[in-house]
Amino acid sequence: MAEALILAVKIAIATMFVLNLAGLLTWAERRQSAFIQDRLGPNRASVFGIRLIGLLHPVADGIKMIMKEDFIPAGADRVVHTIAPFIALFPAFVAYAVIPFGDRLPIFGYDVNLVVSDINIGLLFVVAVMSIAIFGIFLGGWASNNKWSLLGALRSAAQMISYEVTLGLTIIGILMVYESVRLDEIVRAQGDLLFGFIPKWGIVTQPIGFLLFFAAAMAESKRTPFDLPEGESEIVAGYFLEYSGMKFGMFFMGEFAEIVVIAGIIASLFLGGWQIPWVTTEMLLKAFPGWLVALIQIGVFSAKVVALCWLQLTIRWTLPRFRYDQLMRLGWKMLLPISLANIFVTGLVILLLQ
Amino acid sequence: MSMKTSLTFWERLYFPEIFRGIAITSRHFFKNLSNPLKNPVTIRYPEQKRFIHPRWRGRHRLMERNDGSPRCVACMCCATVCPARCISIMPGEHSDPAIMKYPVSFEIDLTRCIFCGYCVEACPVDAIRMDSGIVSVVGYDRDQLQFNKDRLLAKTP
Numbered sequence: 445m446a447e448a449l450i451l452a453v454k455i456a457i458a459t460m461f462v463l464n465l466a467g468l469l470t471w472a473e474r475r476q477s478a479f480i481q482d483r484l485g486p487n488r489a490s491v492f493g494i495r496l497i498g499l500l501h502p503v504a505d506g507i508k509m510i511m512k513e514d515f516i517p518a519g520a521d522r523v524v525h526t527i528a529p530f531i532a533l534f535p536a537f538v539a540y541a542v543i544p545f546g547d548r549l550p551i552f553g554y555d556v557n558l559v560v561s562d563i564n565i566g567l568l569f570v571v572a573v574m575s576i577a578i579f580g581i582f583l584g585g586w587a588s589n590n591k592w593s594l595l596g597a598l599r600s601a602a603q604m605i606s607y608e609v610t611l612g613l614t615i616i617g618i619l620m621v622y623e624s625v626r627l628d629e630i631v632r633a634q635g636d637l638l639f640g641f642i643p644k645w646g647i648v649t650q651p652i653g654f655l656l657f658f659a660a661a662m663a664e665s666k667r668t669p670f671d672l673p674e675g676e677s678e679i680v681a682g683y684f685l686e687y688s689g690m691k692f693g694m695f696f697m698g699e700f701a702e703i704v705v706i707a708g709i710i711a712s713l714f715l716g717g718w719q720i721p722w723v724t725t726e727m728l729l730k731a732f733p734g735w736l737v738a739l740i741q742i743g744v745f746s747a748k749v750v751a752l753c754w755l756q757l758t759i760r761w762t763l764p765r766f767r768y769d770q771l772m773r774l775g776w777k778m779l780l781p782i783s784l785a786n787i788f789v790t791g792l793v794i795l796l797l798q
Numbered sequence: 799m800s801m802k803t804s805l806t807f808w809e810r811l812y813f814p815e816i817f818r819g820i821a822i823t824s825r826h827f828f829k830n831l832s833n834p835l836k837n838p839v840t841i842r843y844p845e846q847k848r849f850i851h852p853r854w855r856g857r858h859r860l861m862e863r864n865d866g867s868p869r870c871v872a873c874m875c876c877a878t879v880c881p882a883r884c885i886s887i888m889p890g891e892h893s894d895p896a897i898m899k900y901p902v903s904f905e906i907d908l909t910r911c912i913f914c915g916y917c918v919e920a921c922p923v924d925a926i927r928m929d930s931g932i933v934s935v936v937g938y939d940r941d942q943l944q945f946n947k948d949r950l951l952a953k954t955p
Contacts, residue, residue, distance in 0.1 A: 479830040480823045484840035655813060755820075758827065762819040 596682020
Protein backbone atom coordinates (compact mmCIF):
# COMPACT_ATOMS: atom_id res chain seq x y z
CA MET A 445 0.00 0.00 0.00
CA ALA A 446 2.72 2.40 1.02
CA GLU A 447 4.70 1.53 -2.08
CA ALA A 448 1.71 2.20 -4.32
CA LEU A 449 1.28 5.56 -2.61
CA ILE A 450 4.96 6.41 -3.07
CA LEU A 451 4.71 5.45 -6.74
CA ALA A 452 1.59 7.59 -7.16
CA VAL A 453 3.39 10.56 -5.61
CA LYS A 454 6.39 10.02 -7.88
CA ILE A 455 4.15 9.79 -10.96
CA ALA A 456 2.37 12.96 -9.85
CA ILE A 457 5.70 14.76 -9.42
CA ALA A 458 6.99 13.68 -12.84
CA THR A 459 3.73 14.46 -14.67
CA MET A 460 3.16 17.77 -12.95
CA PHE A 461 6.78 18.70 -13.58
CA VAL A 462 6.44 18.27 -17.34
CA LEU A 463 2.91 19.67 -17.50
CA ASN A 464 3.56 22.78 -15.47
CA LEU A 465 6.95 23.50 -16.95
CA ALA A 466 5.54 23.09 -20.46
CA GLY A 467 2.73 25.47 -19.60
CA LEU A 468 5.16 27.95 -18.12
CA LEU A 469 7.37 27.67 -21.19
CA THR A 470 4.55 28.90 -23.43
CA TRP A 471 4.65 32.07 -21.35
CA ALA A 472 8.44 32.09 -20.95
CA GLU A 473 8.99 31.79 -24.67
CA ARG A 474 6.93 34.88 -25.41
CA ARG A 475 8.40 36.92 -22.59
CA GLN A 476 11.93 35.79 -23.36
CA SER A 477 11.64 36.49 -27.06
CA ALA A 478 10.26 39.90 -26.16
CA PHE A 479 13.20 40.65 -23.89
CA ILE A 480 15.66 39.42 -26.51
CA GLN A 481 14.07 41.82 -28.99
CA ASP A 482 13.94 44.71 -26.47
CA ARG A 483 10.18 44.39 -26.17
CA LEU A 484 8.04 43.77 -23.12
CA GLY A 485 5.93 40.78 -24.14
CA PRO A 486 2.55 39.68 -22.84
CA ASN A 487 1.88 41.05 -19.36
CA ARG A 488 -1.76 42.13 -19.57
CA ALA A 489 -3.90 39.11 -18.66
CA SER A 490 -5.32 39.84 -15.25
CA VAL A 491 -7.75 38.53 -12.69
CA PHE A 492 -9.31 41.31 -10.60
CA GLY A 493 -6.49 43.58 -11.67
CA ILE A 494 -3.75 41.21 -10.56
CA ARG A 495 -1.39 40.67 -13.45
CA LEU A 496 1.40 38.48 -12.00
CA ILE A 497 3.84 39.70 -14.70
CA GLY A 498 1.75 37.93 -17.33
CA LEU A 499 1.76 34.50 -15.71
CA LEU A 500 -1.98 34.26 -16.27
CA HIS A 501 -1.53 34.19 -20.05
CA PRO A 502 -1.04 30.40 -20.19
CA VAL A 503 -4.29 30.02 -18.20
CA ALA A 504 -6.10 32.39 -20.56
CA ASP A 505 -4.68 30.47 -23.53
CA GLY A 506 -5.86 27.19 -22.07
CA ILE A 507 -9.37 28.52 -21.52
CA LYS A 508 -9.40 29.95 -25.03
CA MET A 509 -8.31 26.68 -26.60
CA ILE A 510 -10.89 24.63 -24.73
CA MET A 511 -13.67 27.04 -25.70
CA LYS A 512 -12.77 27.16 -29.39
CA GLU A 513 -14.52 25.23 -32.11
CA ASP A 514 -13.05 21.81 -32.70
CA PHE A 515 -12.96 21.65 -36.47
CA ILE A 516 -12.36 18.60 -38.61
CA PRO A 517 -11.99 19.46 -42.30
CA ALA A 518 -14.10 17.80 -44.98
CA GLY A 519 -12.35 14.81 -46.49
CA ALA A 520 -10.17 14.30 -43.45
CA ASP A 521 -9.77 10.89 -41.87
CA ARG A 522 -11.78 11.63 -38.75
CA VAL A 523 -10.41 8.87 -36.53
CA VAL A 524 -6.75 9.40 -37.37
CA HIS A 525 -7.18 13.16 -37.30
CA THR A 526 -8.54 12.88 -33.77
CA ILE A 527 -5.99 10.49 -32.28
CA ALA A 528 -2.92 12.09 -33.88
CA PRO A 529 -2.53 14.88 -31.25
CA PHE A 530 -2.74 12.29 -28.48
CA ILE A 531 0.06 10.27 -30.05
CA ALA A 532 2.11 13.43 -30.43
CA LEU A 533 1.65 14.51 -26.81
CA PHE A 534 1.99 11.34 -24.77
CA PRO A 535 5.63 10.30 -25.50
CA ALA A 536 6.91 13.39 -23.74
CA PHE A 537 5.17 12.38 -20.52
CA VAL A 538 6.05 8.70 -20.80
CA ALA A 539 9.72 9.49 -21.41
CA TYR A 540 9.87 11.29 -18.08
CA ALA A 541 9.03 8.02 -16.32
CA VAL A 542 12.62 6.83 -16.57
CA ILE A 543 14.42 10.12 -15.94
CA PRO A 544 15.70 10.13 -12.35
CA PHE A 545 15.15 13.29 -10.36
CA GLY A 546 16.90 12.16 -7.22
CA ASP A 547 19.02 9.47 -5.59
CA ARG A 548 17.79 6.43 -3.63
CA LEU A 549 16.96 8.07 -0.31
CA PRO A 550 15.53 7.07 3.06
CA ILE A 551 12.42 9.27 3.41
CA PHE A 552 10.27 8.83 6.57
CA GLY A 553 11.50 5.28 7.00
CA TYR A 554 10.91 4.20 3.42
CA ASP A 555 13.67 3.50 0.93
CA VAL A 556 12.56 5.68 -1.98
CA ASN A 557 14.24 5.68 -5.38
CA LEU A 558 13.40 9.05 -6.89
CA VAL A 559 12.59 7.81 -10.37
CA VAL A 560 9.15 6.70 -11.47
CA SER A 561 10.30 3.53 -13.17
CA ASP A 562 13.88 2.35 -12.86
CA ILE A 563 13.87 -0.02 -15.83
CA ASN A 564 17.15 -1.50 -16.98
CA ILE A 565 16.79 -0.30 -20.60
CA GLY A 566 16.06 3.29 -19.51
CA LEU A 567 17.96 5.17 -22.20
CA LEU A 568 16.76 2.91 -25.01
CA PHE A 569 13.22 3.33 -23.68
CA VAL A 570 13.55 7.11 -23.94
CA VAL A 571 14.78 6.94 -27.53
CA ALA A 572 12.09 4.42 -28.45
CA VAL A 573 9.28 6.44 -26.91
CA MET A 574 10.49 9.74 -28.33
CA SER A 575 10.47 8.30 -31.84
CA ILE A 576 6.77 7.49 -31.46
CA ALA A 577 6.10 11.23 -31.55
CA ILE A 578 6.84 11.11 -35.30
CA PHE A 579 3.70 9.02 -35.77
CA GLY A 580 1.51 11.63 -34.17
CA ILE A 581 2.89 14.33 -36.42
CA PHE A 582 2.89 12.23 -39.55
CA LEU A 583 -0.60 10.86 -39.01
CA GLY A 584 -1.87 14.33 -38.18
CA GLY A 585 -0.44 15.76 -41.38
CA TRP A 586 -1.65 12.83 -43.47
CA ALA A 587 -5.17 12.73 -42.05
CA SER A 588 -5.77 16.47 -42.49
CA ASN A 589 -6.35 16.16 -46.25
CA ASN A 590 -4.36 19.31 -46.90
CA LYS A 591 -1.32 19.88 -49.11
CA TRP A 592 0.56 21.96 -46.59
CA SER A 593 -0.11 19.52 -43.78
CA LEU A 594 1.15 16.66 -45.90
CA LEU A 595 4.27 18.61 -46.85
CA GLY A 596 4.90 19.40 -43.20
CA ALA A 597 4.40 15.78 -42.24
CA LEU A 598 6.78 14.60 -44.96
CA ARG A 599 9.38 17.12 -43.90
CA SER A 600 9.08 16.21 -40.24
CA ALA A 601 9.33 12.48 -40.97
CA ALA A 602 12.46 12.96 -43.10
CA GLN A 603 14.00 15.36 -40.60
CA MET A 604 13.33 13.31 -37.50
CA ILE A 605 14.54 10.06 -39.02
CA SER A 606 17.73 11.79 -40.18
CA TYR A 607 18.50 13.31 -36.82
CA GLU A 608 17.51 10.26 -34.82
CA VAL A 609 20.53 8.51 -36.34
CA THR A 610 22.84 11.12 -34.84
CA LEU A 611 20.88 11.05 -31.59
CA GLY A 612 21.31 7.30 -31.28
CA LEU A 613 24.97 7.31 -32.23
CA THR A 614 25.76 10.08 -29.74
CA ILE A 615 24.17 8.07 -26.96
CA ILE A 616 26.59 5.23 -27.73
CA GLY A 617 29.47 7.44 -26.62
CA ILE A 618 27.72 7.95 -23.28
CA LEU A 619 27.05 4.23 -22.96
CA MET A 620 30.73 3.47 -23.56
CA VAL A 621 31.85 5.90 -20.86
CA TYR A 622 29.33 4.97 -18.15
CA GLU A 623 28.86 1.32 -19.15
CA SER A 624 25.14 1.26 -18.44
CA VAL A 625 21.85 1.86 -20.24
CA ARG A 626 20.08 2.46 -16.94
CA LEU A 627 19.65 6.22 -16.58
CA ASP A 628 19.79 5.87 -12.81
CA GLU A 629 23.27 4.35 -12.97
CA ILE A 630 24.46 6.83 -15.60
CA VAL A 631 23.53 9.72 -13.33
CA ARG A 632 25.07 8.04 -10.27
CA ALA A 633 28.31 7.40 -12.19
CA GLN A 634 28.52 11.13 -12.95
CA GLY A 635 29.00 11.79 -9.24
CA ASP A 636 32.54 10.40 -9.50
CA LEU A 637 35.48 12.71 -9.89
CA LEU A 638 37.80 12.69 -12.85
CA PHE A 639 41.50 13.00 -11.87
CA GLY A 640 40.23 13.66 -8.35
CA PHE A 641 38.78 17.13 -8.91
CA ILE A 642 36.70 17.39 -12.11
CA PRO A 643 33.11 16.10 -11.82
CA LYS A 644 32.74 13.19 -14.22
CA TRP A 645 29.79 14.78 -15.98
CA GLY A 646 28.90 13.79 -19.52
CA ILE A 647 29.77 17.25 -20.77
CA VAL A 648 33.35 16.70 -19.54
CA THR A 649 33.78 13.18 -20.86
CA GLN A 650 31.77 13.74 -24.05
CA PRO A 651 31.99 17.45 -25.01
CA ILE A 652 31.50 16.81 -28.72
CA GLY A 653 28.76 14.35 -27.91
CA PHE A 654 27.00 17.05 -25.89
CA LEU A 655 26.97 19.48 -28.82
CA LEU A 656 25.85 16.77 -31.26
CA PHE A 657 23.15 15.52 -28.92
CA PHE A 658 21.91 19.04 -28.28
CA ALA A 659 21.76 19.84 -31.99
CA ALA A 660 20.04 16.56 -32.84
CA ALA A 661 17.62 16.91 -29.94
CA MET A 662 16.70 20.45 -31.02
CA ALA A 663 16.02 19.03 -34.48
CA GLU A 664 13.83 16.37 -32.88
CA SER A 665 11.77 19.01 -31.13
CA LYS A 666 11.07 20.72 -34.49
CA ARG A 667 11.80 24.24 -33.36
CA THR A 668 13.67 27.01 -35.10
CA PRO A 669 16.33 26.59 -36.61
CA PHE A 670 14.88 23.16 -37.43
CA ASP A 671 11.23 24.17 -37.75
CA LEU A 672 10.82 23.21 -41.39
CA PRO A 673 7.87 20.91 -40.59
CA GLU A 674 6.00 23.96 -39.32
CA GLY A 675 7.64 26.65 -41.43
CA GLU A 676 4.82 29.15 -41.05
CA SER A 677 6.23 31.39 -43.76
CA GLU A 678 6.53 28.50 -46.23
CA ILE A 679 3.79 25.96 -45.55
CA VAL A 680 1.49 27.97 -43.25
CA ALA A 681 1.73 25.79 -40.16
CA GLY A 682 2.68 22.40 -41.54
CA TYR A 683 1.30 19.29 -39.94
CA PHE A 684 -1.05 21.01 -37.45
CA LEU A 685 -2.52 23.44 -39.96
CA GLU A 686 -5.99 21.85 -39.90
CA TYR A 687 -6.14 21.58 -36.15
CA SER A 688 -8.05 23.92 -33.91
CA GLY A 689 -9.10 24.19 -30.32
CA MET A 690 -7.58 21.85 -27.78
CA LYS A 691 -6.26 19.47 -30.46
CA PHE A 692 -4.03 22.26 -31.68
CA GLY A 693 -3.29 22.94 -28.04
CA MET A 694 -2.08 19.37 -27.62
CA PHE A 695 0.37 19.72 -30.51
CA PHE A 696 1.43 23.03 -29.02
CA MET A 697 1.84 21.57 -25.52
CA GLY A 698 3.57 18.52 -26.98
CA GLU A 699 6.20 20.76 -28.51
CA PHE A 700 6.92 22.42 -25.18
CA ALA A 701 6.73 19.15 -23.26
CA GLU A 702 9.33 17.83 -25.67
CA ILE A 703 11.60 20.75 -24.77
CA VAL A 704 11.26 19.77 -21.12
CA VAL A 705 12.00 16.13 -21.91
CA ILE A 706 15.03 17.02 -24.00
CA ALA A 707 16.27 19.24 -21.20
CA GLY A 708 15.70 16.39 -18.74
CA ILE A 709 17.58 13.86 -20.86
CA ILE A 710 20.47 16.22 -21.52
CA ALA A 711 20.63 17.10 -17.83
CA SER A 712 20.70 13.41 -16.94
CA LEU A 713 23.20 12.35 -19.57
CA PHE A 714 25.55 15.32 -19.73
CA LEU A 715 25.04 17.56 -16.72
CA GLY A 716 24.95 15.01 -13.93
CA GLY A 717 21.17 14.93 -13.37
CA TRP A 718 20.53 15.56 -9.69
CA GLN A 719 24.24 15.55 -8.82
CA ILE A 720 25.73 18.59 -7.12
CA PRO A 721 29.41 18.88 -8.05
CA TRP A 722 31.75 17.69 -5.28
CA VAL A 723 28.80 16.98 -2.96
CA THR A 724 27.76 13.35 -2.68
CA THR A 725 24.44 12.05 -1.40
CA GLU A 726 26.17 10.63 1.70
CA MET A 727 27.49 14.10 2.60
CA LEU A 728 24.00 15.55 2.19
CA LEU A 729 22.38 12.77 4.23
CA LYS A 730 24.78 13.42 7.10
CA ALA A 731 23.78 17.08 7.22
CA PHE A 732 20.05 16.97 6.39
CA PRO A 733 17.06 14.64 6.88
CA GLY A 734 16.08 12.46 3.93
CA TRP A 735 13.09 14.47 2.77
CA LEU A 736 15.16 17.66 2.64
CA VAL A 737 17.86 15.90 0.63
CA ALA A 738 15.16 14.74 -1.79
CA LEU A 739 13.92 18.31 -2.15
CA ILE A 740 17.48 19.58 -2.69
CA GLN A 741 18.17 17.00 -5.36
CA ILE A 742 14.85 17.61 -7.12
CA GLY A 743 15.62 21.33 -6.95
CA VAL A 744 19.09 20.86 -8.45
CA PHE A 745 17.67 18.70 -11.22
CA SER A 746 14.90 21.24 -11.88
CA ALA A 747 17.41 24.07 -12.00
CA LYS A 748 19.44 22.23 -14.62
CA VAL A 749 16.31 21.46 -16.63
CA VAL A 750 15.14 25.06 -16.47
CA ALA A 751 18.57 26.32 -17.51
CA LEU A 752 18.58 23.96 -20.48
CA CYS A 753 15.04 25.03 -21.41
CA TRP A 754 16.24 28.62 -21.30
CA LEU A 755 19.17 27.73 -23.57
CA GLN A 756 16.84 26.02 -26.05
CA LEU A 757 14.54 29.03 -26.14
CA THR A 758 17.50 31.36 -26.60
CA ILE A 759 18.79 29.29 -29.52
CA ARG A 760 15.30 29.33 -31.00
CA TRP A 761 15.28 33.14 -30.92
CA THR A 762 18.88 33.46 -32.12
CA LEU A 763 19.01 31.41 -35.29
CA PRO A 764 16.98 31.67 -38.48
CA ARG A 765 15.46 28.62 -40.14
CA PHE A 766 17.61 26.30 -42.22
CA ARG A 767 17.03 25.74 -45.88
CA TYR A 768 15.96 22.17 -46.54
CA ASP A 769 19.19 21.11 -48.27
CA GLN A 770 21.21 22.73 -45.47
CA LEU A 771 19.21 20.77 -42.94
CA MET A 772 19.89 17.46 -44.68
CA ARG A 773 23.54 18.36 -45.27
CA LEU A 774 23.99 19.20 -41.60
CA GLY A 775 22.31 15.99 -40.52
CA TRP A 776 23.89 13.47 -42.86
CA LYS A 777 27.17 15.03 -43.93
CA MET A 778 28.27 16.80 -40.77
CA LEU A 779 26.62 15.51 -37.60
CA LEU A 780 26.60 11.84 -38.63
CA PRO A 781 30.33 11.57 -39.51
CA ILE A 782 31.28 13.58 -36.44
CA SER A 783 29.19 11.34 -34.21
CA LEU A 784 30.84 8.26 -35.75
CA ALA A 785 34.27 9.83 -35.18
CA ASN A 786 33.19 10.61 -31.63
CA ILE A 787 32.47 6.93 -30.98
CA PHE A 788 35.85 5.98 -32.45
CA VAL A 789 37.78 8.53 -30.39
CA THR A 790 35.86 7.59 -27.24
CA GLY A 791 36.73 3.93 -27.78
CA LEU A 792 40.35 4.82 -28.42
CA VAL A 793 40.61 6.88 -25.24
CA ILE A 794 38.93 4.17 -23.15
CA LEU A 795 41.34 1.61 -24.61
CA LEU A 796 44.37 3.79 -23.87
CA LEU A 797 43.23 4.52 -20.31
CA GLN A 798 42.93 0.83 -19.49
CA MET B 799 25.61 43.87 -58.00
CA SER B 800 25.89 40.87 -55.75
CA MET B 801 29.13 40.40 -53.92
CA LYS B 802 30.04 36.83 -53.24
CA THR B 803 31.74 36.61 -49.90
CA SER B 804 33.19 33.34 -48.75
CA LEU B 805 33.11 32.39 -45.10
CA THR B 806 36.28 32.13 -43.12
CA PHE B 807 37.30 28.84 -41.57
CA TRP B 808 36.16 30.06 -38.16
CA GLU B 809 32.73 30.90 -39.54
CA ARG B 810 32.51 27.59 -41.38
CA LEU B 811 32.99 25.77 -38.10
CA TYR B 812 29.47 27.01 -37.42
CA PHE B 813 29.40 26.43 -33.69
CA PRO B 814 31.56 29.45 -32.70
CA GLU B 815 29.26 31.76 -34.64
CA ILE B 816 26.23 30.21 -32.94
CA PHE B 817 27.80 30.89 -29.56
CA ARG B 818 28.43 34.47 -30.65
CA GLY B 819 24.78 34.80 -31.64
CA ILE B 820 23.62 33.31 -28.35
CA ALA B 821 25.87 35.76 -26.53
CA ILE B 822 24.21 38.67 -28.34
CA THR B 823 20.66 37.51 -27.71
CA SER B 824 21.30 36.62 -24.08
CA ARG B 825 23.01 39.98 -23.53
CA HIS B 826 19.79 41.68 -24.61
CA PHE B 827 17.77 39.23 -22.52
CA PHE B 828 19.69 39.84 -19.30
CA LYS B 829 19.90 43.59 -19.89
CA ASN B 830 16.13 43.79 -20.18
CA LEU B 831 15.57 41.27 -17.39
CA SER B 832 17.67 43.37 -15.03
CA ASN B 833 15.29 46.32 -15.37
CA PRO B 834 12.13 45.28 -17.22
CA LEU B 835 10.35 48.53 -16.45
CA LYS B 836 12.99 50.76 -18.01
CA ASN B 837 15.06 48.94 -20.60
CA PRO B 838 12.56 47.60 -23.19
CA VAL B 839 11.52 50.18 -25.75
CA THR B 840 7.85 49.27 -25.47
CA ILE B 841 5.47 52.14 -24.69
CA ARG B 842 2.86 50.74 -22.31
CA TYR B 843 0.06 52.44 -24.22
CA PRO B 844 -2.99 53.16 -22.12
CA GLU B 845 -0.83 54.32 -19.21
CA GLN B 846 2.01 55.83 -21.22
CA LYS B 847 1.39 57.88 -24.34
CA ARG B 848 3.72 58.69 -27.15
CA PHE B 849 4.56 62.39 -27.55
CA ILE B 850 2.29 63.90 -30.18
CA HIS B 851 3.79 66.70 -32.22
CA PRO B 852 1.61 69.84 -32.51
CA ARG B 853 1.50 69.50 -36.29
CA TRP B 854 0.42 65.87 -36.20
CA ARG B 855 -2.99 65.39 -37.80
CA GLY B 856 -5.44 63.96 -35.31
CA ARG B 857 -9.22 64.16 -35.07
CA HIS B 858 -10.72 67.39 -36.39
CA ARG B 859 -12.07 70.13 -34.25
CA LEU B 860 -14.09 73.25 -35.15
CA MET B 861 -12.92 76.65 -33.92
CA GLU B 862 -15.27 79.04 -32.17
CA ARG B 863 -15.81 82.77 -32.28
CA ASN B 864 -15.63 84.77 -29.08
CA ASP B 865 -19.38 84.38 -28.60
CA GLY B 866 -19.12 80.59 -28.84
CA SER B 867 -20.67 80.15 -32.28
CA PRO B 868 -18.64 78.27 -34.87
CA ARG B 869 -16.15 80.28 -36.86
CA CYS B 870 -17.16 78.39 -39.98
CA VAL B 871 -18.83 80.45 -42.70
CA ALA B 872 -20.14 77.42 -44.61
CA CYS B 873 -18.19 78.32 -47.76
CA MET B 874 -17.99 74.61 -48.65
CA CYS B 875 -14.26 74.83 -49.48
CA CYS B 876 -13.42 71.90 -47.21
CA ALA B 877 -16.27 69.75 -48.48
CA THR B 878 -15.20 70.50 -52.08
CA VAL B 879 -11.53 69.73 -51.57
CA CYS B 880 -12.11 66.63 -49.47
CA PRO B 881 -10.91 63.63 -51.52
CA ALA B 882 -12.88 61.20 -49.37
CA ARG B 883 -16.04 63.31 -49.52
CA CYS B 884 -16.59 62.83 -45.83
CA ILE B 885 -17.65 66.37 -44.95
CA SER B 886 -21.27 67.37 -45.38
CA ILE B 887 -22.36 70.92 -44.55
CA MET B 888 -25.85 72.40 -44.50
CA PRO B 889 -25.42 76.19 -44.84
CA GLY B 890 -27.82 78.70 -43.37
CA GLU B 891 -28.20 82.47 -43.40
CA HIS B 892 -26.53 84.24 -40.51
CA SER B 893 -28.35 86.96 -38.57
CA ASP B 894 -25.28 89.20 -38.70
CA PRO B 895 -25.06 90.72 -42.27
CA ALA B 896 -21.25 90.95 -41.92
CA ILE B 897 -21.02 87.15 -41.86
CA MET B 898 -22.09 85.50 -45.06
CA LYS B 899 -23.39 82.11 -43.81
CA TYR B 900 -23.15 79.68 -40.93
CA PRO B 901 -23.33 75.88 -40.84
CA VAL B 902 -26.74 74.63 -39.75
CA SER B 903 -25.17 71.21 -39.60
CA PHE B 904 -21.54 70.23 -40.03
CA GLU B 905 -20.84 66.52 -40.15
CA ILE B 906 -17.62 64.62 -40.70
CA ASP B 907 -17.89 60.90 -41.43
CA LEU B 908 -14.73 59.62 -39.78
CA THR B 909 -15.26 56.16 -41.22
CA ARG B 910 -14.45 57.74 -44.58
CA CYS B 911 -11.91 60.39 -43.55
CA ILE B 912 -8.37 59.72 -44.69
CA PHE B 913 -6.80 62.37 -42.45
CA CYS B 914 -5.13 64.11 -45.40
CA GLY B 915 -5.58 67.56 -43.87
CA TYR B 916 -6.79 69.23 -47.11
CA CYS B 917 -9.83 70.62 -45.31
CA VAL B 918 -7.57 72.46 -42.90
CA GLU B 919 -5.50 73.82 -45.80
CA ALA B 920 -8.60 74.91 -47.74
CA CYS B 921 -10.41 76.74 -44.94
CA PRO B 922 -10.28 80.53 -45.54
CA VAL B 923 -11.25 81.45 -41.96
CA ASP B 924 -9.22 78.87 -40.02
CA ALA B 925 -12.41 77.27 -38.71
CA ILE B 926 -11.30 73.63 -38.87
CA ARG B 927 -8.13 72.27 -37.38
CA MET B 928 -6.69 68.80 -36.81
CA ASP B 929 -4.58 69.67 -33.80
CA SER B 930 -6.81 68.02 -31.17
CA GLY B 931 -4.15 65.37 -30.57
CA ILE B 932 -6.81 62.67 -30.38
CA VAL B 933 -5.29 59.41 -31.64
CA SER B 934 -8.04 56.96 -30.90
CA VAL B 935 -10.97 57.52 -33.21
CA VAL B 936 -13.01 54.60 -31.97
CA GLY B 937 -16.62 53.58 -31.52
CA TYR B 938 -18.75 50.53 -30.98
CA ASP B 939 -20.78 51.19 -34.12
CA ARG B 940 -20.54 53.38 -37.22
CA ASP B 941 -22.92 56.02 -35.88
CA GLN B 942 -20.43 56.86 -33.17
CA LEU B 943 -17.94 57.85 -35.87
CA GLN B 944 -20.32 60.38 -37.48
CA PHE B 945 -19.12 63.57 -35.83
CA ASN B 946 -21.66 66.38 -35.82
CA LYS B 947 -21.13 70.05 -35.11
CA ASP B 948 -21.46 69.80 -31.35
CA ARG B 949 -18.95 67.00 -31.05
CA LEU B 950 -16.52 68.77 -33.37
CA LEU B 951 -16.84 71.90 -31.27
CA ALA B 952 -15.92 69.59 -28.39
CA LYS B 953 -18.98 70.60 -26.40
CA THR B 954 -19.61 66.88 -26.04
CA PRO B 955 -16.61 64.58 -26.23
